[in-house]
Amino acid sequence: MEIVEVQDLCKTYGTGEAKVEALKHVSFTLKKGEFAAVIGESGSGKSTLLNCVGALDEPTGGRILIDGQNLFAMGEEERTIFRRRNIGFIFQSFHLIPELNVEQNIIFPLLLDHKKPDVGQVEEILAVLGLQERRGHLPGQLSGGQQQRVAIGRALITRPKLILADEPTGNLDRKNSREVMELLTKASRQYQQTILMITHNPNLITSVDRVMQVADGILSDLGGNVNEKLS
Amino acid sequence: MKNYLNLIPILAKIHRRQTRMTRWCIVISVFLIAAIFGMADMFLQSQKNLAVMQDGAWHVMFRELNEEQTMMLAARPEVKTLTRYAAANYALDRDYKVEGVQTLLCGYDETFFALFPSVSILEGKFPQETGQALVTEGMRVRLGVSVGDEVEVETPDGVLRFQISGIVEDTSMLLQADAFGLFMNTETYLSCFREATQKEDFVSYVEFVPHCRIQKAIRDICGQLHIPKDRVSENAKVMGAMMQSSDHYILMLYLIAFVLAVLVAVSGMMMILGSMNSSVAQRTEFFGMMRCLGATAKQVRRYVRMEALFWCLKAIPLGLLFSVVTVWGLCRMLQILAPKWFSEMPGFGISLPGVVFGSMIGLLTVLLASRRPARKASKVSPWTAVSGNADTVFAAKRAAHTGRMRVETALGLHHAAGSKKNLILLTSSFAFSIILFLGFGIGIDFMRHALVGLRPDAPGTVNVEEAKAVYFSFALFVYGFLAVVALIAAFNIINSIAMSVAARMRQYGAMRAIGISIRQLQTMVAAETLTYLAGGLAEGLLLGLPIHYYLYRWAIIERWGGAWQMPFKECVVIAAVMIASAIAAMRGPVRRIREMSVVETISM
Numbered sequence: 005m006e007i008v009e010v011q012d013l014c015k016t017y018g019t020g021e022a023k024v025e026a027l028k029h030v031s032f033t034l035k036k037g038e039f040a041a042v043i044g045e046s047g048s049g050k051s052t053l054l055n056c057v058g059a060l061d062e063p064t065g066g067r068i069l070i071d072g073q074n075l076f077a078m079g080e081e082e083r084t085i086f087r088r089r090n091i092g093f094i095f096q097s098f099h100l101i102p103e104l105n106v107e108q109n110i111i112f113p114l115l116l117d118h119k120k121p122d123v124g125q126v127e128e129i130l131a132v133l134g135l136q137e138r139r140g141h142l143p144g145q146l147s148g149g150q151q152q153r154v155a156i157g158r159a160l161i162t163r164p165k166l167i168l169a170d171e172p173t174g175n176l177d178r179k180n181s182r183e184v185m186e187l188l189t190k191a192s193r194q195y196q197q198t199i200l201m202i203t204h205n206p207n208l209i210t211s212v213d214r215v216m217q218v219a220d221g222i223l224s225d226l227g228g229n230v231n232e233k234l235s
Numbered sequence: 236m237k238n239y240l241n242l243i244p245i246l247a248k249i250h251r252r253q254t255r256m257t258r259w260c261i262v263i264s265v266f267l268i269a270a271i272f273g274m275a276d277m278f279l280q281s282q283k284n285l286a287v288m289q290d291g292a293w294h295v296m297f298r299e300l301n302e303e304q305t306m307m308l309a310a311r312p313e314v315k316t317l318t319r320y321a322a323a324n325y326a327l328d329r330d331y332k333v334e335g336v337q338t339l340l341c342g343y344d345e346t347f348f349a350l351f352p353s354v355s356i357l358e359g360k361f362p363q364e365t366g367q368a369l370v371t372e373g374m375r376v377r378l379g380v381s382v383g384d385e386v387e388v389e390t391p392d393g394v395l396r397f398q399i400s401g402i403v404e405d406t407s408m409l410l411q412a413d414a415f416g417l418f419m420n421t422e423t424y425l426s427c428f429r430e431a432t433q434k435e436d437f438v439s440y441v442e443f444v445p446h447c448r449i450q451k452a453i454r455d456i457c458g459q460l461h462i463p464k465d466r467v468s469e470n471a472k473v474m475g476a477m478m479q480s481s482d483h484y485i486l487m488l489y490l491i492a493f494v495l496a497v498l499v500a501v502s503g504m505m506m507i508l509g510s511m512n513s514s515v516a517q518r519t520e521f522f523g524m525m526r527c528l529g530a531t532a533k534q535v536r537r538y539v540r541m542e543a544l545f546w547c548l549k550a551i552p553l554g555l556l557f558s559v560v561t562v563w564g565l566c567r568m569l570q571i572l573a574p575k576w577f578s579e580m581p582g583f584g585i586s587l588p589g590v591v592f593g594s595m596i597g598l599l600t601v602l603l604a605s606r607r608p609a610r611k612a613s614k615v616s617p618w619t620a621v622s623g624n625a626d627t628v629f630a631a632k633r634a635a636h637t638g639r640m641r642v643e644t645a646l647g648l649h650h651a652a653g654s655k656k657n658l659i660l661l662t663s664s665f666a667f668s669i670i671l672f673l674g675f676g677i678g679i680d681f682m683r684h685a686l687v688g689l690r691p692d693a694p695g696t697v698n699v700e701e702a703k704a705v706y707f708s709f710a711l712f713v714y715g716f717l718a719v720v721a722l723i724a725a726f727n728i729i730n731s732i733a734m735s736v737a738a739r740m741r742q743y744g745a746m747r748a749i750g751i752s753i754r755q756l757q758t759m760v761a762a763e764t765l766t767y768l769a770g771g772l773a774e775g776l777l778l779g780l781p782i783h784y785y786l787y788r789w790a791i792i793e794r795w796g797g798a799w800q801m802p803f804k805e806c807v808v809i810a811a812v813m814i815a816s817a818i819a820a821m822r823g824p825v826r827r828i829r830e831m832s833v834v835e836t837i838s839m
């Protein structure tokens with residue numbers, strides 16, 4: 005079953021002299037439970053791609069279907085609600101809400117839907133993330149690695165069909181990076197969640213199912229056995 | 236570049252958006268202070284001119300001086316002009332008559348006309364020889380006399396004959412009493428009333444030289460010439476308008492004006508403090524970066540304070556300019572409303588006290604207001620520059636309570652109340668406006684009571700024009716100040732909400748990415764706004780009503796009696812202004828939230 009379907013996606017910034025074609029006719033699909041990594045040089049268009057797929061940014065051309073639904077055929081409010089129920093985000097600079105504690109940050113997407121969080125599920129996620137002791141702490145009282153784990157918890161809590169991660173380990177050291185990767189891999193294996201992750205770090209793509217490369221706005225699929233090819 | 240502080244003008248352009256509100260706050264504070272002092276100054280100038288026209292330009296009058304004392308007095312360096320003056324039949328109730336008409340007889344020196352500019356010689360000249368006299372215009376019209384003619388005055392002691400040397404204007408007193416006036420020089424007067432009049436009957440009007448410290452001069456004169464204090468009286472209106480009076484009532488008026496200016500300065504300071512706080516909060520990462528690059532906490536503190544002074548370079552002249560234009564407009568308005576009373580109002584004058592006090596108090600306010608934000612900025616840790624969680628400067632120390640209400644409402648409340656200091660600062664500055672409004676609203680009651688005595692038919696009232704003029708100037712003063720207070724409240728609310736939202740824009744961007752809807756963010760901003768508003772209203776009424784009660788007792792009940800009543804109208808008006816401003820205050824930030832690009836906001 006296809007969770008992500010991107011067809012002929014184009015994105016241009018600016019006009020005239022300042023015109024930048026950040027994405028040029030990008031097409032690809034992701035299956036349920038697939039863990040895909042996007043690599044490419046800085047400025048190649050990776051973040052633009054992720055933001056379009058996550059409906060944070062509007063493409064200039066093409067179509068994006070998430071779970072069969074056309075994102076940009078929806079109205080603004082509908083799209084927002086769709087996003088919070090079906091797409092989880094993890095950013096390089098965590099973007100936690102400073103006024104909410106660990107537990108509240110994790111259940112935030114549920115609270116936005118005015119849903120009562122399932123206690124068992126919250127406990128499970130806190131346990132998986134190793135944050136049970138820290139549940140009452142504010143983000144300012146946590147280390148970078150812990151903050152990113154909270155952000156992962158927040159992306160997992162709604163059991164979204166798709167998780168988008170833009171360099172989730174970019175601000176972390178090696179040990180914390182490995183932990184984050186393990187958590188993401190677990191999510192994709194255990195809960196059958198589709199993950200699209202941007203990374204700079206070639207060491208991190210050993211555990212992913214599929215690698216795609218963006219170069220100058222053009223996407224090419226490197227397939228699954230990319231590690232042998234790169235080495 | 237010699238110094239890191241040279242960065243200020245360079246970075247000013249880049250930080251323009253974050254500092255715009257602070258700069259406007261400075262402009263408005265300077266404007267208000269300069270306008271208050273400017274208006275007071277113009278008012279005093281016009282009152283002085285008017286008082287000179289009504290009561291004369293003399294400062295002090297001495298009674299019962301002997302000839303030697305008079306000569307010594309006239310010779311003193313402090314004394315610019317001295318004129319002796321005596322009158323017979325001043326009350327127009329004795330038998331001094333010309334052709335059967337009551338006549339006032341005066342003797343004075345030629346210098347009289349310098350001290351009483353409202354009286355002028357229409358024709359002829361001041362009597363140079365004994366036996367000559369000036370007569371009033373009314374006598375010329377009614378008796379058909381002209382310069383050079385003889386005029387006979389019947390007195391209880393026989394008939395006096397004078398040769399007319401000139402014609403003078405009628406005074407309003409003579410016109411009203413339908414009487415004539417006949418004025419001679421002091422020598423003539425003395426020769427006419429040799430038996431009845433002593434030289435001591437003359438009073439001496441004195442005008443001092445400019446910039447003389449009059450109270451000191453009076454003390455010196457009385458001491459050296461052995462003149463008892465009770466023989467000296469002041470021209471209260473002129474001296475009052477010159478701020479040289481010893482009259483307690485006038486000193487009280489200055490005290491009130493000064494207190495008002497201080498109150499306005501305090502609310503201006505709160506406004507500037509609030510806006511500087513958030514301009515610092517919005518630039519947390521910049522200050523963190525400065526620390527990263529090796530700036531000491533002290534250098535960051537100096538940077539913020541110098542930056543505030545740098546804004547003053549433009550903001551203070553702009554505020555002064557606005558005040559000058561406003562004062563011109565208000566003066567024009569008063570002249571149109573009550574032309575006779577305010578005819579002496581300077582047309583396009585620039586008030587020196589207004590400019591001086593406006594810029595000095597403005598600068599002082601900015602310096603005081605910048606202390607706390609500067610300390611905050613210096614406490615930003617270098618680490619903030621590289622972490623993604625901005626807004627940590629004012630971040631709450633407790634988590635929001637999301638259990639009982641919707642998360643967007645809970646967060647909105649928490650944004651307002653999470654930091655106690657922030658909440659107290661904002662609600663207090665809102666409450667301050669309410670207290671000022673209620674307190675000053677008593678001016679309306681005062682005006683109503685005081686002006687009962689100014690009805691045109693009341694004794695002591697010159698005419699309807701005067702009553703009208705007093706009413707207009709007082710009403711302008713009271714309502715003008717109430718409007719200023721309401722304006723400050725409105726601006727403060729709009730400003731605070733805009734600031735608070737701007738400081739959290741990144742956070743709102745991140746929430747949008749996670750899936751909060753625009754409507755939910757609107758609710759969040761509304762909850763925050765409502766918290767400030769409710770807190771400000773509650774605090775303002777709780778403190779303002781007791782203050783109103785005591786002020787009312789002191790200013791109204793002790794003077795005119797009556798009982799205290801709840802100032803419903805004032806409460807409703809200021810609450811309505813605040814609620815309307817709060818609604819208006821949400822519009823801009825909500826629009827910014829709606830138009831925000833999530834991607835750009837979170838990657839900022």
Ligand SMILES: Nc1ncnc2c1ncn2[C@@H]1O[C@H](COP(=O)(O)OP(=O)(O)O)[C@@H](O)[C@H]1O
Nearest residue numbers: 017018024026045046047048049050051052053
């Ligand atoms: N808001 C924008 N306005 C103009 N150009 C942009 C904007 N965002 C990104 N770009 C340009 O688009 C290209 C791709 O950017 P991005 O997707 O952020 O690259 P990456 O994430 O691979 O480093 C870059 O050349 C960048 O300069």
Ligand SMILES: [Mg+2]
Nearest residue numbers: 047050051052
């Ligand atoms: Mg990127």
